[in-house]
Amino acid sequence: MSEPKGDYSIRVANLSKVYRVYPRPLDMLREIVQRSPHHTEFAALRDVSFEVKRGDVMGIIGLNGSGKSTLLKIITGTLDKTAGEVDVRGRVSAILELGTGFHPEYTGRENILTGGLCLGMTRDEVMRKMDGIIDFSGLREFIDRPFKTYSSGMQARLTFATATSIDPDILIIDEALAAGDAAFVQRSFSRIRQICKSGCTALLVSHSTGMLGQVCNRVLWLDQGSIHMIGDPLSVIRQYDLNIHHLVSAYRNPVRTGVEPGDSSRAGASKSEPGIRPMSEFDPATLYQAAPHSVFRAGPVIIERVELLNQHGQATRLFSPWDSLVIRAHYRCDGEIPDDTLGMAMSLNRKADLLAICHGSSANPDSYEDTAHYNRVPFRKKPSHAGVMEARLQPLQLAPGEYLVSLGLLPGVPGNLQFYEYHHFAYEIAVHSGGASQTAGFVYPLVHWSHNSSNGVYESPTAGAVKPADWREHLLQTTQEPGQYKSINEEIDSVCFREGGYPNGWLRHQHCPCCLSTRIISAFLKFNLEHWVCGECDFVFLNPYPPPQLLDRLYNAAYYPAVRRFVELPKAKAGREDAALFSYPISVMLRIIEEARSSVGTGRWLEVGGGIGSFAHLVQQRLPDWSVFFNETNRVSLDAAREAYGLATLSDSPAELKARGLEFDVISAIDVLEHTPDPCEFVRQYLQVLRPGGILVIGVPRFSRLNRLISQESSSAVIPPYHLSLFNEHNLVRLLNRAGPFENVRVWVDGIPAFTLLDFVKTWQHWDIKVPDAIQDQPTGVQVTPYPEHVSRWLNALGAAYELTRDLFLEVDGGSLLTVIARKK
Numbered sequence: 001m002s003e004p005k006g007d008y009s010i011r012v013a014n015l016s017k018v019y020r021v022y023p024r025p026l027d028m029l030r031e032i033v034q035r036s037p038h039h040t041e042f043a044a045l046r047d048v049s050f051e052v053k054r055g056d057v058m059g060i061i062g063l064n065g066s067g068k069s070t071l072l073k074i075i076t077g078t079l080d081k082t083a084g085e086v087d088v089r090g091r092v093s094a095i096l097e098l099g100t101g102f103h104p105e106y107t108g109r110e111n112i113l114t115g116g117l118c119l120g121m122t123r124d125e126v127m128r129k130m131d132g133i134i135d136f137s138g139l140r141e142f143i144d145r146p147f148k149t150y151s152s153g154m155q156a157r158l159t160f161a162t163a164t165s166i167d168p169d170i171l172i173i174d175e176a177l178a179a180g181d182a183a184f185v186q187r188s189f190s191r192i193r194q195i196c197k198s199g200c201t202a203l204l205v206s207h208s209t210g211m212l213g214q215v216c217n218r219v220l221w222l223d224q225g226s227i228h229m230i231g232d233p234l235s236v237i238r239q240y241d242l243n244i245h246h247l248v249s250a251y252r253n254p255v256r257t258g259v260e261p262g263d264s265s266r267a268g269a270s271k272s273e274p275g276i277r278p279m280s281e282f283d284p285a286t287l288y289q290a291a292p293h294s295v296f297r298a299g300p301v302i303i304e305r306v307e308l309l310n311q312h313g314q315a316t317r318l319f320s321p322w323d324s325l326v327i328r329a330h331y332r333c334d335g336e337i338p339d340d341t342l343g344m345a346m347s348l349n350r351k352a353d354l355l356a357i358c359h360g361s362s363a364n365p366d367s368y369e370d371t372a373h374y375n376r377v378p379f380r381k382k383p384s385h386a387g388v389m390e391a392r393l394q395p396l397q398l399a400p401g402e403y404l405v406s407l408g409l410l411p412g413v414p415g416n417l418q419f420y421e422y423h424h425f426a427y428e429i430a431v432h433s434g435g436a437s438q439t440a441g442f443v444y445p446l447v448h449w450s451h452n453s454s455n456g457v458y459e460s461p462t463a464g465a466v467k468p469a470d471w472r473e474h475l476l477q478t479t480q481e482p483g484q485y486k487s488i489n490e491e492i493d494s495v496c497f498r499e500g501g502y503p504n505g506w507l508r509h510q511h512c513p514c515c516l517s518t519r520i521i522s523a524f525l526k527f528n529l530e531h532w533v534c535g536e537c538d539f540v541f542l543n544p545y546p547p548p549q550l551l552d553r554l555y556n557a558a559y560y561p562a563v564r565r566f567v568e569l570p571k572a573k574a575g576r577e578d579a580a581l582f583s584y585p586i587s588v589m590l591r592i593i594e595e596a597r598s599s600v601g602t603g604r605w606l607e608v609g610g611g612i613g614s615f616a617h618l619v620q621q622r623l624p625d626w627s628v629f630f631n632e633t634n635r636v637s638l639d640a641a642r643e644a645y646g647l648a649t650l651s652d653s654p655a656e657l658k659a660r661g662l663e664f665d666v667i668s669a670i671d672v673l674e675h676t677p678d679p680c681e682f683v684r685q686y687l688q689v690l691r692p693g694g695i696l697v698i699g700v701p702r703f704s705r706l707n708r709l710i711s712q713e714s715s716s717a718v719i720p721p722y723h724l725s726l727f728n729e730h731n732l733v734r735l736l737n738r739a740g741p742f743e744n745v746r747v748w749v750d751g752i753p754a755f756t757l758l759d760f761v762k763t764w765q766h767w768d769i770k771v772p773d774a775i776q777d778q779p780t781g782v783q784v785t786p787y788p789e790h791v792s793r794w795l796n797a798l799g800a801a802y803e804l805t806r807d808l809f810l811e812v813d814g815g816s817l818l819t820v821i822a823r824k825k
């Protein structure tokens with residue numbers, strides 16, 4: 001190798017890597033024996049030359065198989081080259097694969113030590129840097145847990161923090177940051193920039209061109225082993241993105257008039273961008289005439305004209321934050337009208353670095369839709385010979401700056417990206433600050449779609465001029481076999497208020513049903529039903545509560561029988577051990593079974609309530625030598641349990657069971673106690689038929705301390721009028737001891753966090769649940785009122801924060817499932 005010249009860290013000259021490919025394993029032998037070639041050659045890299053200057057951050061992009069990883073492996077010395085020269089100057093720290101060199105069984109702290117030693121640090125050096133690495137990773141709370149328990153994002157954080165701690169001369173990262181969350185990725189970028197300022201060089205491989213646009217000062221595009229283009233990030237990324245669109249869309253008849261993307265732009269080519277005219281050349285007057293070379297057209301739906309309008313319907317390129325952005329595509333259809341409904345997709349990219357700010361597609365099913373309804377949503381209809389598709393972003397949640405708008409029309413088929421016509425980065429808009437200082441974030445845009453054609457105007461229900469009542473009607477009308485009520489709120493309204501006489505005729509607690517204290521006060525309303533709390537034991541309960549005949553009606557009206565019949569029964573009959581049939585994770589169910597088996601051996605198990613008997617069935621399967629009985633007073637559930645599982649059923653009350661002289665070794669009631677107004681009495685009744693030494697298992701949703709203090713009616717554990725009692729671990733144990741005598745009382749808390757930040761928002765005021773039917777065989781959420789704009793913004797932010805806060809709330813406040821196991825004295 002010649003003596004290195006110039007101020008570079010990495011110099012690659014005429015590098016090639018050729019793999020021999022033998023069609024069959026025998027061919028390798030034949031080649032040796034016969035001394036004639038029996039292989040074909042595959043060039044992973046061909047004649048690649050470039051230099052990376054000291055302090056450069058170079059991004060590498062390319063499709064899978066373009067040679068990116070091969071190049072990095074040769075530079076880091078883990079793979080041999082076939083020809084050419086590679087000169088690397090300095091200490092290299094590489095993250096080629098997530099968790100490389102990290103032992104899954106070791107804790108995070110132990111892995112920092114071994115990882116640091118592998119990178120060439122001394123033990124003292126690692127120990128000195130330990131705190132800094134832990135701080136940067138943000139994993140202090142988890143650092144003494146095994147690495148294998150980390151999520152991929154946490155693994156990425158620890159790997160990156162360790163790899164960058166050695167003050168490398170050259171940092172090489174292959175896709176590892178993709179697993180990190182947005183906040184960590186941003187922090188990683190600042191660290192990369194910071195260490196590159198002090199002369200370090202970085203090579204980053206990523207599929208996220210937006211990410212590379214932010215951090216790199218040069219980008220190299222590899223295509224089939226050769227350098228396709230190298231240069232300033234934005235030019236290369238624009239060309240690359242354009243090329244990707246070209247590839248995925250497989251246009252039959254593109255009308256691009258510019259140069260084929262990338263064709264003339266070989267390595268080291270000029271700074272001009274042949275595929276795209278610089279935005280500054282656009283005359284505002286002709287702004288909405290898309291640059292022809294950014295238009296891909298396949299037909300038969302053709303975009304004739306595009307308008308960008310503000311909230312007053314004026315064409316403009318300048319918007320204020322919280323204004324509306326209306327993107328209107330006037331189309332015509334040349335030739336036969338396609339069979340699929342017409343869809344529209346749009347995206348916004350920040351002009352400075354092409355970072356994708358948001359994507360929207362009318363072909364995305366919304367959360368309240370399913371496949372059965374997809375094409376019945378009113379704004380999804382076939383194209384006509386001429387019409388207008390519109391996307392309205394309202395409010396326009398963009399920070400001040402300049403953005404590029406892309407849009408296209410395509411078949412309204414989820415997942416289909418075969419555009420009829422697509423305009424790539426074709427329109428520029430600017431958002432001015434309006435005097436306010438704001439910082440940018442990532443948002444889900446509220447996009448409101450509409451389609452105005454010869455068949456009239458239809459609008460999507462998601463935002464803007466929503467007509468929620470109509471939309472709700474539309475969904476509810478699809479009921480093929482109309483029950484008495486179409487939605488659960490209707491049922492509650494009717495049974496509890498219009499006919500049930502609330503609050504007159506309902507029963508009142510004079511003291512806490514759990515601890516008998518008279519220090520009880522009214523705490524909050526949900527669905528206008530009053531909830532009280534006990535000042536002594538924190539027990540929360542519906543007060544007044546429905547009389548027994550009314551409760552009976554609720555469980556035998558529309559919703560519960562429909563769930564048994566259309567949701568649970570078909571699943572059970574299909575023989576699947578479907579987690580959806582249990583309110584608990586199967587792992588917890590199995591733990592209960594194992595616990596009972598190990599303390600009782602064998603005997604008689606009475607499972608009380610619990611849907612259509614899925615848990616009783618599971619017990620019977622796991623404990624074949626036991627006698628399992630399913631006890632339930634609701635006829636619909638009993639019939640379903642026999643039909644689905646052939647279970648032995650008992651419809652008797654506990655007093656009747658006792659009169660028949662029956663006794664059991666285990667009695668379980670999962671998600672039953674919260675449905676009873678007097679849970680202590682319920683436990684006492686069943687205790688009569690539990691033999692001394694027998695096991696009682698109670699499972700309930702957990703109404704945690706934070707739920708009780710903060711979310712109250714917004715907590716998903718509060719479901720009146722069905723949930724009459726809300727427990728935490730303390731008052732449930734207290735209640736058992738009052739109903740007792742018990743010994744060996746044990747409590748488990750499981751499940752997802754009982755409290756999340758989303759519990760601040762009264763989502764239940766905006767949603768209803770459709771009663772399932774033969775067509776719509778899942779309980780479907782129906783949005784009944786749109787969220788105010790500021791609440792939508794909150795929901796976005798809280799949703800994004802969930803990943804970050806989930807573990808925290810799980811740790812400080814615990815999970816959503818509460819199980820108590822106790823032995824009768």
Ligand SMILES: [Zn+2]
Nearest residue numbers: 512515534537
């Ligand atoms: Zn109490």
